[in-house]
Amino acid sequence: MAAERRVGTLVSSAAFAVRLAWLADRRALVHVVLVQVLLAGAMAGGLVLVQGALGSVLAHGPGAAGRSPGLVPAVVVLLVAGGAFGALRLSGAARMAVLTVKVDRLVAGMVLEAAVAAELPRFEEPDFHDRLQRAVFASRRQPAMAVVLLVTAFQAVLTVLAVGGAFVVMAWWLLPLVLVSAVPTVRAAGRERSAHHELHHGLSESRRLREYLERLLTGRGEAREIRALDLGEVLTGRWQAEYAREVRDTEALLTAHARRRMAAQAVGAVLTCLAVGCLWWAAGRRLLPLSVAGAAVAGVWLLSARLNTFAGMLSGIGENLLRLTDLRSFTAPAVARVVTPRQPQDPAAEFGTLSAERLCFGYPGADGPAVREVSLELRPGQVVALVGVNGSGKSTLANLLAGLYPPDSGRLLLGGTAVTDLAAHRERTAVVFQDFTRYRLAALDNIAFGRPHAAADLDRVHEAARQAGALDFLRGLPGGLLTPLGKEFTGGADLSGGQWQRLALARAFYRDAPLVILDEPTAALDAQAEDQLFSQLRQLFAGRTVVLISHRLRSVRQADRIYVLAGGRVVEEGSHGELLRAGAHYATLFRAQADAYQDADFS
Template sequence: MDAGQFDDAAYRPSAETAGSHSNFLDELYIAQRKTPRRVSRIPKLVLEAGRLVWQTSRLQTSAIMLAQVVIAGFAAVQVLLGGIAVRELLKVQDGISLSHLVLPLILLAVVSTAGGLTTQGSSQFGRLLGARVQRTVTGRVLDVAADVELITYDDSRFYDQLSRVLANVPTRPFSVVTCLAALVGGGAGVVALTVSLLVIQPVLVPILLIGGIPLWYLSRRGGRLEFDFAVSQTAAMRERDYMEMTLTRREDAAELRAYGTSAPLRRRWEDLYESFLVALRRQVRRRYALSAATGLASGAVTILTLLILIELIRRGSVGFAQAASAAVAIRLLSGRLQQLIGGLSTLFESALFLEDYDEFLARQSARSPQPDPVAGHESFRGLSVVDVSFRYPQADRDALDGVSLDLRPGEIVALVGENGSGKTTLAKIMAGLYEPSKGQVTLNGTVVRERDKVRDQVALVLQDFTHYALSAAENISFGRPEIQPDDERIRAAARNVGADEFLAQMPSGYGTRLSKVFKDGRELSLGQWQRVALARAFYRNAPIVVLDEPTAALDPRAEAHLYDSVRSVLAGRTVVLITHRLASVRGADRIVVLDQGRVAEQGTHGELMRSGGLYAELVSLQTNRHIGSVSRLEPAIAERSTT
């Protein structure tokens, strides 16, 4: 590994350290970032950033760069015109007409105005170009976040890096180009003003240039402090953002009020913010100390140069007009040196964040060609998981352990078991969302190498399905986002799950936005949302349909209707049904019972009841609980009837 390069995969905390691995990672990250890095790394990052900005808009990038050179030229011209104006002004004392002073003053005013207009134009062009670059950079981050393996979202380190990149990187590529523009402008200004000063008095130039060395060191140190501060605050910032989101989301508003949890969450947010402010005050003091040291060093160099200039005037080595020009040149050259050094410092700081960005982009997998979206389920001949095991990050045991299961065309398979038995994990592996830690998945008899092909064959409805704050039509057509939405298919999918009756009655029908967060939106009940999610699965028209607790929010009548219609509506498709309501799976062709990540037994309802195993025990528990509940209600119902 290169010096200073952080290997995110190198740290794998044990179960004992998993709870504190985030803080340890931050410390490790900062420690490695303080390691001297090879100089060759920064030019590569700068080149990549420059290429990104250039590709965004060649015209605007060229205009900004050219403007910096023009502004530097204007500064040099101002020095020369200022010297001429002073010289002509001195001639007035000798009785010469003021007419010779008019032209230099007019030219000086024109050049100053042109320089100001060029600066303002460059600033406004930069604002537009910066926004366009930010869109491109953020878009790439979103692409990676959407593309990484699902298991990545179970690792807090991914969230830390994602938050840090989104918070700090989108403006950095343009910042790099701005720095380059500043370097071009600063460099051109330094060259032009140095030449001007060499003509006036060469001895002054080395003092100003040598004085830039401490400025570079102090500025570079400030860039390092800023990056380290961002890294150290990532985890706390994420937690603070979570508190803000929870306190302001519509989905959480009811429970916050019902339980009165707003107050403790608000206090926790306050504590987190106070900790941030303590760290920020320390950071501000450090940056201010560096800025003050930079300013004092710059001021000391300027004062020293001016004192030398005064001594030269006293000795008669420099005339008054030359001295005036030299004073202006010294001030402008000092400013250009600070611009040059500040650009280098910001370039170094941006390079640190861009390396973080590069590491994040490296998470994106090579995308395989997307399967044909119109391929029907007629081509499906079977899916199997063979001796599959799976473990979540930082977990101390496998969620699945040596599971084998075949899915055949057209059959209904129920996955049942107690909480934590591995049902949903197995479903996600069969749906191509997780890569097994061990074992393999086969599709149509072929070992799966590209899980996108499996995903295309599966319509999945999870317990925590997504509520898109978009139109009803979009919520359903997202079942096949790669093809043009079909209004008739959308309505047919909704009718199959009983969603058409309430969606069609909305103010704009299927065009109604399903969220009150936005104007003219409407909110659905949880049961209605579940039907929309089911409609999305129907719209996908996949040969395998996985339903994870598909009726959890439905009333008994709607639940009975759904289960009664599954076989007819999904005729010819393979259905994987995950549920805790065992009365709903009696009609399944096969029931697979999971226990602690293993297949405990499988068979039809009758076979499993006769065997007297775990399934029979669970059915008995649910049946007795239901009977007990009904028996307790009967006296109350009878009493209510008599009154």
């Protein structure tokens, strides 16, 4: 049963590779396959012509070429056909090269689409990252190589069939012996294929760790701290240790299977020699015409070579096709999904009260939930603050409210209706994360990405930049809004941490969504800029529902409602004044921060 499953997997993966080639460039695929069919037919026809030429020479004598009426035409046909099919082979190789490039592009796009389509909780799972790593590995020339190998194998099979057909006419009784000579090599290749695939799966996490270490050692952003801490030698040593493991396991596998393949080829060579010996014996006993025996020897050599080539390719083909199973399983949702143009949400559309009812959520592998039985209410136009110590669940709750994670239990209600389409809910939400992404692209992109499915509106970009206090420094860039934000690019410029944060805020203004979530939106700003932003918060986000997360409690004093979290639960709620009068968690946190400012030494 296991062998049958493996064969079924290989067949389905081969069909998947052919489908990819068909989708990438069907005309090129048809051209390449047709070339292989013609070349295989030419090889069989050439073998028949060789037999005829040998028969003519032997009948009239080597010195009587002029009296051999079939010899000269046969030689001319062979020469002309050789030239023509040489040109045909070059044509097929050129189309094959183009086809592989197109397959590479198609497959890389499929992996990216599947990764983007995965919901955020999947990125918390190690198994997902292993599957992603294997899919990325398989997408790098593997599908194109699979197509090349399948076409080469197809040519080898056609050649075997064509030459075998000619062989049947000449000495059919030798055909089984020649075919059996390839069996040991085929079996050895199958065992090696399975071993390679198991090794590949076992190294997934080690390869992910190596790639991360490579990013640390080569990244521009990480270079400063790595040198400050003198981490280069330590990280390089860990990279070397992880790579040494792969080298060691690969060397052991290849050494063991090389011996098996050499033994298998030796057995195949003995059987081929036995076939040639049988021809020699039959010709010596005049059981076969000498011309037939001579052509049959050429056929044995050609058939044996093709069979051994095909058998030797089986390990590479099988390993390649098994890796395609990783690609196929990971990209299946992207292949099946019908992509339709996304319609941007109307920011002016009615946005009612957003309520959370007993939300619970826990990260995979965590000891307990990060959010426990949280209920709250966000009314249109309100500024609601989430406060608490580190690890209290504020950012996780914000992610749930933004529709980035589906709750394990509980539900979100918008205007009294349960939110079931999280993608549509995210369209109505603008989020500024504490660890926002710094896009090393044009400054224009960094703002216009707020509404990526619509053409960039320059007037809105300028207005968003003005609201975020970014317009002045953007105008001072070498290329204005078209300046790449990274010194590693030609004409690029660097920004300070505060300038990057203003760009993230501009992105939120540009999105113009009815629900705005600000997670530590001023962490990189100075105190004066922070106070200015919070004092203008209601004006800047007028008519919007704003969720604000901040460790600096003086920034949340003007919020309409403050929710205090501890251990993933809401332990207090109310206005700033109400919570101070209650004298509990919030009051303790606020007074601790206030005392720190009062006790500071300004001398």
